[in-house]
Amino acid sequence: MKAPSTTRGLDVSVQGIGVSFGRTPILIDASFDAAPGEWVGMIGPNGAGKSTLLRAIVGLVEHSGSVRIGGQTQQSINRSKTIAFVPQSPVLPPGMTVGEYVLLGRTAHLSWLGRESSTDRDAAVDALERLELTRFVDRDVTALSGGEVQRVSLARAIASACPVLLLDEPTSALDIGHQIAVLELVDELRAHDGLTVISAMHDLTSAGRFADRLLLLSCGSAAAFGPNAEVLTEDLLSTYYQTPVAVMTAPDGSMVVVPLRSKKGATS
Numbered sequence: 001m002k003a004p005s006t007t008r009g010l011d012v013s014v015q016g017i018g019v020s021f022g023r024t025p026i027l028i029d030a031s032f033d034a035a036p037g038e039w040v041g042m043i044g045p046n047g048a049g050k051s052t053l054l055r056a057i058v059g060l061v062e063h064s065g066s067v068r069i070g071g072q073t074q075q076s077i078n079r080s081k082t083i084a085f086v087p088q089s090p091v092l093p094p095g096m097t098v099g100e101y102v103l104l105g106r107t108a109h110l111s112w113l114g115r116e117s118s119t120d121r122d123a124a125v126d127a128l129e130r131l132e133l134t135r136f137v138d139r140d141v142t143a144l145s146g147g148e149v150q151r152v153s154l155a156r157a158i159a160s161a162c163p164v165l166l167l168d169e170p171t172s173a174l175d176i177g178h179q180i181a182v183l184e185l186v187d188e189l190r191a192h193d194g195l196t197v198i199s200a201m202h203d204l205t206s207a208g209r210f211a212d213r214l215l216l217l218s219c220g221s222a223a224a225f226g227p228n229a230e231v232l233t234e235d236l237l238s239t240y241y242q243t244p245v246a247v248m249t250a251p252d253g254s255m256v257v258v259p260l261r262s263k264k265g266a267t268s
Helices: 050-058 098-109 118-130 146-159 176-193 204-210 234-241
Strands: 012-021 024-034 039-043 064-069 083-086 164-168 196-200 213-218 221-227 245-249 255-259
Touching (some): 024 064, 039 050, 050 083, 050 196, 098 118, 118 146, 176 196, 176 204, 234 245
Parallel strands (some): 024 221, 039 196, 039 213, 083 164
Antiparallel strands (some): 012 024
């Protein structure tokens, strides 16, 4: 394992975020905080506002309320050096190889009209190796599968060495083996390099296993925020996901969320 990064995670404070598309409110007074090096997972049913909240933190959508990172306002930080964002469906430029695309993560570290240094290339190579992508280095990014695209996008974010990493459903297109591998890599980066991680997560069991605290969104507002055991309860999840669930403990002590068959769907 390489030596720890000199860039440590930053605290993130999100207060009273509101976002509307036209006359339709998407987020209403959404608030939470993340400590340096913490992993905060966002959960909630489809349409709850998870992706929109991530985009508001990055500054990709207009919003009310405030976002402060490392004590600075969203407007005063150098976003490209502070926040790495991995969207759920990355748009990849045609005619670019995987290696070239991952190296783009180093753009913010270059001087005006500067070229990539050996440090930049090493960072890209390290990210490719961590995500087992070295065999794709010369492949056109448009020739990748959905799961490969997610891993390449994450590799670019890792190469950027930003202290805050935002992930929007980072494993939605991955098979179960790669899902665990990617989440364990993010957890390793958080522990080893000090990244602050904020991620929208569809799988509640994975959210409970990897995140430190969870934000449960419903209809654009925070329904609950706190330690996993306080958020992943049968009552809360059954209420906001509108389906019965059971919460159990796995042999390793992690929480497992299992959807139950509703009575109306049961056969006699």
